[in-house]
Amino acid sequence: MAAKNRADLLTKLHKFVKKEYEPVLPPSNRSVLDHMLYACCLEDSTSEAADEAFARLQENFFDWNEVRVTTAAELSESMKSVARPIESATRIRKTLQGVFETYYQFDLDFLKKENLGKSIQQFEKFRGVTPFVVSYVAQHGLGGHSIPVDKSLLLLCYVLGIISEDEATKGKIPGLERTIPKSKGIEFAALVHPFAVEFSSAPFSTKVREKILKLAPDAAERFPKRASKKKAVEAEKAAEAKKAAEAKKAAEAKKAAEVEKTAEAKKTAAKAKPAPKKTAAKSAAAPVKKKAAPKKTTATKKPAATKKVTKAKKTPPKKSPVKKKTATKKVASKATRKKTPKRKK
Numbered sequence: 001m002a003a004k005n006r007a008d009l010l011t012k013l014h015k016f017v018k019k020e021y022e023p024v025l026p027p028s029n030r031s032v033l034d035h036m037l038y039a040c041c042l043e044d045s046t047s048e049a050a051d052e053a054f055a056r057l058q059e060n061f062f063d064w065n066e067v068r069v070t071t072a073a074e075l076s077e078s079m080k081s082v083a084r085p086i087e088s089a090t091r092i093r094k095t096l097q098g099v100f101e102t103y104y105q106f107d108l109d110f111l112k113k114e115n116l117g118k119s120i121q122q123f124e125k126f127r128g129v130t131p132f133v134v135s136y137v138a139q140h141g142l143g144g145h146s147i148p149v150d151k152s153l154l155l156l157c158y159v160l161g162i163i164s165e166d167e168a169t170k171g172k173i174p175g176l177e178r179t180i181p182k183s184k185g186i187e188f189a190a191l192v193h194p195f196a197v198e199f200s201s202a203p204f205s206t207k208v209r210e211k212i213l214k215l216a217p218d219a220a221e222r223f224p225k226r227a228s229k230k231k232a233v234e235a236e237k238a239a240e241a242k243k244a245a246e247a248k249k250a251a252e253a254k255k256a257a258e259v260e261k262t263a264e265a266k267k268t269a270a271k272a273k274p275a276p277k278k279t280a281a282k283s284a285a286a287p288v289k290k291k292a293a294p295k296k297t298t299a300t301k302k303p304a305a306t307k308k309v310t311k312a313k314k315t316p317p318k319k320s321p322v323k324k325k326t327a328t329k330k331v332a333s334k335a336t337r338k339k340t341p342k343r344k345k
Contacts, residue, residue, distance in 0.1 A: 007179040009162045009216070014180065014188050016215055023190035032108040032141040033064070033099065036123075039136035040091040043150045045082040046197055053079040053088065064106050068096035071257050073250035083201065086246060094128025102126070108141075116144045131171060139189065145182035147189050149173055152200035156192075159199070159223060160216045 024047040026038065037057075041050035056078040061067050067075065075089035082088045099106060102122065111119045119142060123134045135148035149171065158168045167174065180188045199208050203224045212219050 006162055006175055009160060010176065010179045012215060013160065013162070013192065014184070016211075017191040017195050018187075020211065021191050021194050023187050024194070025186065025190055026140055030141075032111055032137060033106050035141035036095055036099075036108075036129075036133055036137045037064070037092055039133040039148065040095060041079065041082055041088055042136070042193075043088070043091070043130060043132045044084065044152050044197065044200065045088070046194060049081040049083070052081040053085075056081075057092070064096055065100075068093060068100060071253045073253040074257065076250070083197075091128055091130065091133065095126060095133065098126030098129065112142060116142055120144070120146075139186060145177055145185050147176055147180060147185050148193075149176070150193075150196070152196035153192060155203075156196040156199050156212075159212060159219050161218065161222070 026035065030038070038050060038054050041053045045053075057067060057075070060078050061070065070093070072086060072089040072093055075092060076085035079085040079088050096106070099108065102125075116138065120134060120138050123129060123137065124131075130150075132148045132150040135146040138144040138146040139148065154163070154168045154171060154173070157163045157173055158165060163173055177185070195211070198205075199212065202208055204226065209220075209223065212223075
């Protein structure tokens with residue numbers, strides 16, 4: 001598409017959303033880190049949903065470091081208001097991890113005084129940080145001119161004919177910052193975002209399609225097409241299976257987190273035990289082993305065996321004289337009986 005036609009469409013879009021929507025601007029007292037984390041909630045979601053999720057994170061957790069060490073499944077429970085809680089929770093967790101590994105702190109306000117280009121390059125190196133988050137923090141936190149673009153805005157611009165399908169897959173809108181000046185950049189982003197989210201969340205809504213057709217009558221050719229009944233059923237089944245898989249992963253992650261917490265608690269409890277108790281236990285166990293050693297000696301068993309043998313040898317001579325005495329007595333008695341004559345009748 002020619003640059004002039006694209007610029008005309010963007011200007012027309014700005015005028016239209018200015019009549020239909022009201023800009024929702026973030027608080028001016030937010031820190032640079034708060035702008036980054038809020039952008040993680042705002043991407044592809046309404047400002048009301050992002051406000052609710054951001055407030056719950058601040059209420060349910062002690063500080064941002066606790067959020068960093070919490071699993072995405074647990075964070076998603078506090079972010080159910082956004083469009084994709086798991087994705088938003090993952091972005092927040094990775095953003096905090098990248099900030100901590102780079103600066104070892106969560107105060108990034110010093111970046112306001114540094115070069116904007118270098119700060120943006122540093123943010124782009126963080127794992128899991130999307131271009132939308134980088135542009136949002138550059139616009140609101142660092143005072144730069146960078147309009148945040150998410151998937152919802154890319155889809156809207158494709159349907160309106162502002163960008164081609166290839167440009168939409170690349171995730172860029174050429175000439176956006178040149179067409180919309182810096183003085184109107186914050187207003188344009190705040191007005192276009194709710195329109196884009198409204199269309200992406202309900203692409204078959206007649207009200208939303210009527211708005212789009214006012215801007216671009218030929219947009220009907222690029223509207224998303226409804227799937228057939230079979231495909232719709234398959235899509236519903238796939239969505240249910242995906243939800244079940246996500247719920248299962250969340251439960252497993254929760255169990256793993258509980259196991260890790262218990263293991264860490266055991267380790268800390270083991271480390272907290274004083275050393276004198278261990279030495280006392282060892283000293284008490286040592287005398288028991290020394291006393292048990294003499295009991296196992298075989299010296300006590302040998303005398304018992306010798307006593308049995310001597311008793312067996314001494315018994316035969318004791319019995320023999322008794323038998324001889326009884327024998328002599330019997331013989332003598334028989335002899336006396338023979339010598340006595342029988343009485344005559």
